[in-house]
Amino acid sequence: xxxxxxxxxxxxxxxxxxxxxxxxxxxxxxxxxxxxxxxxxxxxxxxxxxxxxxxxxxxxxxxxxxxxxxxxxxxxxxxxxxxxxxxxxxxxxxxxxxxxxxxxxxxxxxxxxxxxxxxxxxxxxxxxxxxxxxxxxxxxxxxxxxxxxxxxxxxxxxxxxxxxxxxxxxxxxxxxxxxxxxxxxxxxxxxxxxxxxxxxxxxxxxxxxxxxxxxxxxxxxxxxxxxxxxxxxxxxxxxxxxxxxxxxxxxxxxxxxxxxxxxxxxxxxxxxxxxxxxxxxxxxxxxxxxxxxxxxxxxxxxxxxxxxxxxxxxxxxxxxxxxxxxxxxxxxxxxxxxxxxxxxxxxxxxxxxxxxxxxxxxxxxxxxxxxxxxxxx
Numbered sequence: 001x002x003x004x005x006x007x008x009x010x011x012x013x014x015x016x017x018x019x020x021x022x023x024x025x026x027x028x029x030x031x032x033x034x035x036x037x038x039x040x041x042x043x044x045x046x047x048x049x050x051x052x053x054x055x056x057x058x059x060x061x062x063x064x065x066x067x068x069x070x071x072x073x074x075x076x077x078x079x080x081x082x083x084x085x086x087x088x089x090x091x092x093x094x095x096x097x098x099x100x101x102x103x104x105x106x107x108x109x110x111x112x113x114x115x116x117x118x119x120x121x122x123x124x125x126x127x128x129x130x131x132x133x134x135x136x137x138x139x140x141x142x143x144x145x146x147x148x149x150x151x152x153x154x155x156x157x158x159x160x161x162x163x164x165x166x167x168x169x170x171x172x173x174x175x176x177x178x179x180x181x182x183x184x185x186x187x188x189x190x191x192x193x194x195x196x197x198x199x200x201x202x203x204x205x206x207x208x209x210x211x212x213x214x215x216x217x218x219x220x221x222x223x224x225x226x227x228x229x230x231x232x233x234x235x236x237x238x239x240x241x242x243x244x245x246x247x248x249x250x251x252x253x254x255x256x257x258x259x260x261x262x263x264x265x266x267x268x269x270x271x272x273x274x275x276x277x278x279x280x281x282x283x284x285x286x287x288x289x290x291x292x293x294x295x296x297x298x299x300x301x302x303x304x305x306x307x308x309x310x311x312x313x314x315x316x317x318x319x320x321x322x323x324x325x326x327x328x329x330x331x332x333x334x335x336x337x338x339x340x341x342x343x344x345x346x347x348x349x350x351x352x353x354x355x356x357x358x359x360x361x362x363x364x365x366x367x368x369x370x371x372x373x374x375x376x377x
Contacts, residue, residue, distance in 0.1 A: 002169040003053045008227060010350050011267040011290050011314050018377040019346050020053040021370070022316070024356035032359035040161075044168040053350075057175040057230060058161045060217035061154060062210075064089075065144040070113035074100060085114060087129060091137035094129040116142070117177060117185055125188050133202055139209035145216050154217060158224045165227075173230045173269065174221040178214040179253050180246070182207065184235045196245055203249065211253050218260060228267035230292070231257055237275030238300075246279055251286075258287040269316065273354055274299035280309040292316035295354030296340075297323040303343045314348040319369075321353040325361045330368030337372040346377075 001009070001017045009016045025035060037043040040056070047054045064070070069088040074081065080099055087094040100109075104120050116129070130136060158172075165172040183192030183203065196203050218229065236250050254270070261268040267289040276283065276291075277300040283291070291313055296303040297320035306315065318340025319325075324333050340351060351373060357366060 004169050004171045007171050013348050019349050019351050021351040021373045022053050026356040026358045048168050055170055056161050056165045056172045058157050059175045060214050062143050062213045063150055065141045068141050072113055089138040089141040092135055094135055094138050096129040097126040099124040121185050122189050128187050130186055136205050143209045143213040145212050154220055171227040173228045174226040176218055176229055176231045178211045179236055180250050181235045182210050222264045229261045230269045233270055233272045238278040239275035243279050277301050284310055290314035290316050293354045295320045303339055307344050315344050316350040316352055317354050318351050319353050321355045321357055325365045330364050333365040333369040334372045337369050341376050
């Protein structure tokens with residue numbers, strides 16, 4: 001089987017020649033002396049030469065309407081570097097300020113403006129953009145339902161990624177970042193959670209603007225011919241939200257996205273890391289085809305409990321990058337691989353790790369895990 005055939009068969013519960021293994025390499029992997037690829041083609045060529053399974057993705061990107069003007073000022077106050085940014089829209093102007101720390105991914109700061117989708121935001125806010133109900137009207141322009149520039153950009157990105165996917169024999173997935181994760185980017189973490197409780201109507205309006213725009217791009221990607229949809233839900237968990245808040249704000253969105261994906265007969269992959277135990281029954285009842293990233297060490301379910309909770313679903317994971325590979329021994333990594341295959345079974349399994357392999361993790365841990373996979377797959 002080609003890697004694409006193997007991965008898609010695993011997603012759909014079919015027979016595979018062996019269990020696929022997909023390792024998520026952290027974006028800073030270029031710092032690792034063993035993996036020095038500089039672009040997507042080099043990454044795929046390296047993966048192909050190593051006999052690795054992998055995938056590509058194209059994002060459901062939303063950019064502001066032409067009527068939006070973003071102004072940025074970087075300054076220093078009492079030794080602290082700050083980034084002030086204003087979003088001027090036909091409805092209202094939003095003002096925000098963040099601490100510009102040295103560990104911020106510089107690639108996010110190299111463009112014309114800092115996008116609202118960034119994990120670095122939530123702990124670095126001095127002031128956030130959406131301060132009151134009137135500010136929400138700006139989202140109609142920052143997240144426009146229709147943007148011809150986005151349509152052309154997505155088509156071009158799809159064509160380039162599809163050509164690479166077909167050349168190297170890997171699947172191409174649509175990457176969708178909708179839902180409650182946005183409250184973790186638009187606000188400090190606690191503030192976003194409080195607003196969902198105290199201002200549910202405003203939160204619903206915020207998410208409606210974002211989800212509507214994202215779904216329009218998803219429809220385009222599905223029509224273009226992606227091989228499946230990978231929907232992130234890193235923060236849609238009970239570590240942050242109550243099950244009731246998730247049912248209120250997330251489940252209807254997920255169900256709509258699953259319906260859209262299955263209308264094109266494609267697989268729906270949901271990425272969730274920890275905090276899944278209290279919502280496992282809800283998630284299992286949905287039409288999600290695959291759960292990616294469930295951490296059996298840092299999370300609230302063991303390998304055995306994860307398989308029992310999702311008996312008919314494909315599991316993409318099996319071990320914890322942050323524990324099984326970070327500071328532990330090769331023997332621990334081997335045991336993690338052995339347990340995952342023994343408990344999850346060889347069907348409906350894409351072996352991989354929760355989160356990603358970082359450049360500073362001991363390479364011998366990965367090498368031992370890969371050898372165990374080849375022995376047991």
